[in-house]
Amino acid sequence: MQLPQPHPEHAVTLARQVLGIEADALRALADRLDHAFADAVGVMLACTGRVVVSGMGKSGHVGSKIAATLASTGTPAFFMHPGEASHGDLGMITHDDVVLALSNSGESSELVSIVPLIKRRGARLVAMTGNPASTLAREADVHLDAGVAKEACPLNLAPTASTTAALALGDALAVALLDARGFSADDFARTHPGGSLGRRLLVHVRDVMHAGDDLPRVRRDATLKEALFEMTQKGLGMTAVVDAAGKVAGLFTDGDLRRALEHPLDLQQAKIADLMTRNPKTIRAEELAVAAVEKMETLHINGLLVVDPDNALVGALNMHDLLRAGVV
Numbered sequence: 001m002q003l004p005q006p007h008p009e010h011a012v013t014l015a016r017q018v019l020g021i022e023a024d025a026l027r028a029l030a031d032r033l034d035h036a037f038a039d040a041v042g043v044m045l046a047c048t049g050r051v052v053v054s055g056m057g058k059s060g061h062v063g064s065k066i067a068a069t070l071a072s073t074g075t076p077a078f079f080m081h082p083g084e085a086s087h088g089d090l091g092m093i094t095h096d097d098v099v100l101a102l103s104n105s106g107e108s109s110e111l112v113s114i115v116p117l118i119k120r121r122g123a124r125l126v127a128m129t130g131n132p133a134s135t136l137a138r139e140a141d142v143h144l145d146a147g148v149a150k151e152a153c154p155l156n157l158a159p160t161a162s163t164t165a166a167l168a169l170g171d172a173l174a175v176a177l178l179d180a181r182g183f184s185a186d187d188f189a190r191t192h193p194g195g196s197l198g199r200r201l202l203v204h205v206r207d208v209m210h211a212g213d214d215l216p217r218v219r220r221d222a223t224l225k226e227a228l229f230e231m232t233q234k235g236l237g238m239t240a241v242v243d244a245a246g247k248v249a250g251l252f253t254d255g256d257l258r259r260a261l262e263h264p265l266d267l268q269q270a271k272i273a274d275l276m277t278r279n280p281k282t283i284r285a286e287e288l289a290v291a292a293v294e295k296m297e298t299l300h301i302n303g304l305l306v307v308d309p310d311n312a313l314v315g316a317l318n319m320h321d322l323l324r325a326g327v328v
Helices: 008-032 035-045 057-072 115-120 135-139 161-181 185-191 195-202 224-234 254-260 289-299 319-324
Strands: 051-055 077-079 098-103 124-129 142-145 217-219 238-242 248-253 282-284 303-307 313-318
Touching: 008 161, 035 098, 035 124, 035 142, 035 161, 051 057, 057 077, 057 098, 057 161, 115 124, 115 135, 124 135, 124 161, 135 142, 217 224, 224 238, 224 254, 238 313, 248 254, 248 303, 282 289, 289 303, 289 319, 313 319
Parallel strands: 051 077, 051 098, 098 124, 124 142, 217 238, 282 303
Antiparallel strands: 238 248, 303 313
16 A cells, blocks of 8 residues: 655655744743752752652653663663552662652653652652642652643644653753763763773773884984885884984974975985974873874874873874774
């Protein structure tokens, strides 16, 4: 059976309407935020246990994402299904925990029924609803109003704008808590060790740089011929130029060679000190490799020398090294 095909212009128009309604809902939510948000952040920040997020249906899906975001940004959290809570999972909650309950109506029976048990355990309750007069809102220690004027669904039935608002408000909580905890990029890396994100955050320059016998270097009194031999042998397309103390005096690259060949040149007698780039860009070994990527891209260069605090040469790397490491 052939399915009806949507009219392209109508589909695009409808999509824009949906996005507009949801954007308006978020702007209204931002304007409505008050001290209750700060109170919720304070309750979660003071929590010595975990933030237990719970919600039914679409609110539950949003709650799962909020719990994951909290956990990855320094606030220990997990999701508890309210239906399972009544069948034993309430044992996950302790008096040191904070429960973040999501319900647009604020009357989800599965959530409302466990509120007395949550309080009996001594846990604090933060409710996020679209109805400040609801049972869940009244019973909460802190209530966050995530209500929206209307859903983006043309029938005003399917949770759309309301789930977007709840999700965004959860992100706002996570970011406020991240900021209050002083959560850093290094902290973030420790919770995201896998995949490309982990590589970008955990790999340091020292992990990918060439050092020791693999490091191309010549003394500043070397000839161009000697420098070219060193570049060919080490295969980085460049060589560091160092003084007698091993400190960086300059850098000679394939680009410098091309520029030098634009003028009459005696390859046997030319001195590298006359052709090198002085005061080259450098980086420290303890910096993140992603910082090397950013520096190279900003400066439109393909390699960097690695130096210690005294400007002594300790390594070198190029963009190919960063590509192999999966940082780019």
